[in-house]
Amino acid sequence: MTRFKKLLLTILISVSPLFAQVKGGITVPYIDFPMKEGKGMYSTKGKCNMCHSWGYTLNQGLQSKKFWQEKVMKMILIFKAPIEDKHIDEVVNYLFENYGNGELE
Amino acid sequence: MQRRDFFKKAIVVAGSAAVGGSTIEAVETTHPIDNRKVSDIAFPEKRPLITYSDRPPLLESPREVFTSALTPNDLFFVRWHMPLIPTYINPNKFTISVNGLVEKEIEVSLQELKTQFNQVELTAVLQCGGNSRTAFKPMAGGIQWGIGAMGCARWRGVRLKDVLAKAGLKKEATYIGFNGEDKAVYNKTANFVRELNLEHLDDDIILAYKMNGEDLPYLNGYPLRLIIPGVYADSWIKMISNITVTKEKQDLHFMEHAYRIPDNSCECETPKNLFKKTKPIEEMNVNSIIGYPVTGTKVRDASDLVVRGVAFDSGHGIEKVQISIDGGQMWEDALLDDDREGKYAYRTFTYAFKPKSSGSLTIMCKATNKKGESQPFAKDVKWNHGGYKYNGIDEVTVEVV
Structure with a gap:
C-alpha cells in the first residue's frame, strides 16, 4: 500500500461517522391514562399533567390524605410546580377523594 | 400465606382502621403484585411492556423475561425521573464534559471514548431500588412496581477512573456529580443529579456505550450511561453528559431525600415511627425470581416441569x-x-421435577449468597417508608391438571 493510501485509510477510519441503531431519533408514544371524574378534576389535570403523565400520579397507588398533601407540596417546593396556594386544597382533595385509601394519614 | 387468609386479614385491618380504636399498626409485607399485563402499545426499540407512564417513560418487564442471564434490550425495564428526554442525539456531536476540581476541564466525544481509552466489558444487574414495592403494606410512596423493575446486561465502555484521570483530579476533590440530558418541564426544577464519594470509585464503574453488543436503547440512556455494579439503579445516570468534581457535597434533592432507608441495623421503621436518621439504599440485597412457570401456568400431572429463574446479589456471588x-x-x-x-x-438456575398430584401447586425459590445472606419469607421483610430493597422469597402458583 502506498503511503498516500495508508494515510487516506487512516483518515477514513478516524472520521468514520458513528451511526445510532435508530435513524433520526425516536418518538415516545402518547398513552392515555384516564382520570376519575370528580370535583376538581380539570383543575388537577392542568396542574399535574403539564409536567408529567397522569400515569405517574395514579401509579403511586391509593394513598392517604397526608401522602397526597405531601406529594403536592413536594411538587411545589422541590420541583417548582406553579400551583398557587389557593388551589392546593382543591388538588389534594381531588387526589384523596379519587385516589385515596380512606385514611387521613 | 394463602390468598384467602390475606384478604380476611386485610378486611380485619381495614375494619379496625375505620373504627379508629386499634393501637396496633397494620404493617405487613406480602408478595408483590404479579398479574399485570403488558401494554398493547410498544415504546421505541422495545417490545410491549407493563406501562406505568409515558411522560416520563416507566416500563416494567414481565416475569417471563427472567429465565436468561442476559435480559434482551427490547425487554429491559425503563425508569426516568424527568419527563423531557432527548428523542434525537447525534452520536458524532455528543460529548461528555468533566469540570470542577480538575487540572484541565475536558470534553470527550463518543468517538474518543471508543478509540482513546481502554475498552472494558462487564455484566451487571440493574435494579430499581423500589422494585417489588407493591409488597409493602401500608403502601409505600413511589411507583407501585411488581417484580420486573430489573434486568441484566453486558455493558461495554470505558472506566470512569480513566476519564477522570484524563482531566486530572485536584487534591481536594472529594465528590463526583453526574448529570444526564433529561430535563424537567420547568427550567427552575433541578436536574436529576447524583453523586459519588471518590472513596467508592473503583475499576468496575464504567461509562457504557454498548448494552448486550448493541447501542444502548434511547430509553435506557443512549448514547452513554453510568454503570455502578452491585448497587441499585438510582445513580446509574442515563444519557450522561457531565461530570462535576467538587470538594463539598452538593445540595441535591435526589441524594438527600430520595432513595434513602432508615440508618439502623434492620433498615426498618413503622409508618407512625419513622426512623429519623437515613442512609442511601446502595448495595443490593440477595434476591431471586422465578421466570418460568408463571402463576396460572397449567402443567400435566407427572410431566417433567423445569423451573427456571435468575438470582443475584451485590457482587459477593x-x-x-x-x-x-x-x-x-x-x-x-x-x-x-x-x-x-x-x-x-x-446466575440462572433450573430445577426439574414431576408434579405428583393435581390442583394448585406453589413453587418458591430462595437464594443465598457467598456471605451467607439469604432471602426472608415475603411476610418477614421489614417495612420502610420508601418501599426499598424488597427481597422476599419469590413464588408462583401453577395448576396441575
Whole structure:
C-alpha cells in the first residue's frame, strides 16, 4: 500500500461517522391514562399533567390524605410546580377523594 | 400465606382502621403484585411492556423475561425521573464534559471514548431500588412496581477512573456529580443529579456505550450511561453528559431525600415511627425470581416441569438457590449455571421435577449468597417508608391438571 493510501485509510477510519441503531431519533408514544371524574378534576389535570403523565400520579397507588398533601407540596417546593396556594386544597382533595385509601394519614 | 387468609386479614385491618380504636399498626409485607399485563402499545426499540407512564417513560418487564442471564434490550425495564428526554442525539456531536476540581476541564466525544481509552466489558444487574414495592403494606410512596423493575446486561465502555484521570483530579476533590440530558418541564426544577464519594470509585464503574453488543436503547440512556455494579439503579445516570468534581457535597434533592432507608441495623421503621436518621439504599440485597412457570401456568400431572429463574446479589456471588414445593418446609438445591457472566450478573438456575398430584401447586425459590445472606419469607421483610430493597422469597402458583 502506498503511503498516500495508508494515510487516506487512516483518515477514513478516524472520521468514520458513528451511526445510532435508530435513524433520526425516536418518538415516545402518547398513552392515555384516564382520570376519575370528580370535583376538581380539570383543575388537577392542568396542574399535574403539564409536567408529567397522569400515569405517574395514579401509579403511586391509593394513598392517604397526608401522602397526597405531601406529594403536592413536594411538587411545589422541590420541583417548582406553579400551583398557587389557593388551589392546593382543591388538588389534594381531588387526589384523596379519587385516589385515596380512606385514611387521613 | 394463602390468598384467602390475606384478604380476611386485610378486611380485619381495614375494619379496625375505620373504627379508629386499634393501637396496633397494620404493617405487613406480602408478595408483590404479579398479574399485570403488558401494554398493547410498544415504546421505541422495545417490545410491549407493563406501562406505568409515558411522560416520563416507566416500563416494567414481565416475569417471563427472567429465565436468561442476559435480559434482551427490547425487554429491559425503563425508569426516568424527568419527563423531557432527548428523542434525537447525534452520536458524532455528543460529548461528555468533566469540570470542577480538575487540572484541565475536558470534553470527550463518543468517538474518543471508543478509540482513546481502554475498552472494558462487564455484566451487571440493574435494579430499581423500589422494585417489588407493591409488597409493602401500608403502601409505600413511589411507583407501585411488581417484580420486573430489573434486568441484566453486558455493558461495554470505558472506566470512569480513566476519564477522570484524563482531566486530572485536584487534591481536594472529594465528590463526583453526574448529570444526564433529561430535563424537567420547568427550567427552575433541578436536574436529576447524583453523586459519588471518590472513596467508592473503583475499576468496575464504567461509562457504557454498548448494552448486550448493541447501542444502548434511547430509553435506557443512549448514547452513554453510568454503570455502578452491585448497587441499585438510582445513580446509574442515563444519557450522561457531565461530570462535576467538587470538594463539598452538593445540595441535591435526589441524594438527600430520595432513595434513602432508615440508618439502623434492620433498615426498618413503622409508618407512625419513622426512623429519623437515613442512609442511601446502595448495595443490593440477595434476591431471586422465578421466570418460568408463571402463576396460572397449567402443567400435566407427572410431566417433567423445569423451573427456571435468575438470582443475584451485590457482587459477593450466589452460593445456592433452593426450591420448595411444600410452602417453604423442605428446600432442595436448584442447578446453577457456570457463573461465566461474573459476580455482578444474574446466575440462572433450573430445577426439574414431576408434579405428583393435581390442583394448585406453589413453587418458591430462595437464594443465598457467598456471605451467607439469604432471602426472608415475603411476610418477614421489614417495612420502610420508601418501599426499598424488597427481597422476599419469590413464588408462583401453577395448576396441575
